[in-house]
């Protein structure tokens with residue numbers, strides 16, 4: 001992904017909305033997270049861990065889980081939810097771990113914030129030789145008409161831009177496999193609106209613009225009997241990629 005000014009401003013926009021993020025964003029299906037790990041993985045790093053949405057799944061799959069996250073607001077939110085998981089300050093380009101420490105490094109919804117060449121090299125350094133790099137993204141399933149209408153309202157910059165189907169890997173990673181999991185995330189209306197507000201291109205709008213957009217999303221919900229109840233079923237596709245040397 002391009003590293004332009006808009007991108008750099010947004011990269012650390014999450015801390016300010018860590019609570020909204022935690023309330024609104026979906027977790028990850030265990031099947032997708034388990035798939036990116038090598039057999040018998042014991043030491044796993046969640047890189048760009050945010051509030052720990054993937055970290056909490058990893059703690060059910062591996063004995064030693066470490067979170068690395070650059071944003072202090074996100075680190076605080078993660079420590080609140082997962083007090084037993086060490087959370088270190090760091091980035092994909094500079095990971096505060098020794099060489100060959102990890103069996104797997106997992107990057108959930110965050111690879112597009114990193115420089116793929118520098119981060120591939122740095123992850124290669126902390127991974128043992130037969131370790132894996134797992135990249136995971138949740139995307140709302142836009143083949144469902146109301147989801148497509150909502151995305152159009154949000155004027156999002158095209159989630160495909162993030163490279164979820166063909167992410168850029170660099171050396172030392174040479175081999176790459178992909179897996180998709182379809183699932184439904186049930187949210188209350190309040191959580192659903194938090195999910196919309198937590199997207200970086202919404203949270204960085206001027207307040208009036210953001211309120212207007214949230215109003216248009218509420219109108220969309222009110223106009224569809226399937227969406228106007230207490231629980232909103234949001235269809236997702238989780239894209240999982242497993243890379244190795």
Ligand SMILES: C[S@@+](CC[C@H](N)C(=O)[O-])C[C@H]1O[C@@H](n2cnc3c(N)ncnc32)[C@H](O)[C@@H]1O
Nearest residue numbers: 011048049050053071091092108109110113114
């Ligand atoms: C969309 S959030 C994903 C958080 C979490 N992994 C999840 O799945 O919910 C993106 C995260 O990447 C972090 N981030 C931004 N630039 C980064 C970088 N260069 N290296 C590591 N993490 C970065 C942000 O602070 C934010 O917490």
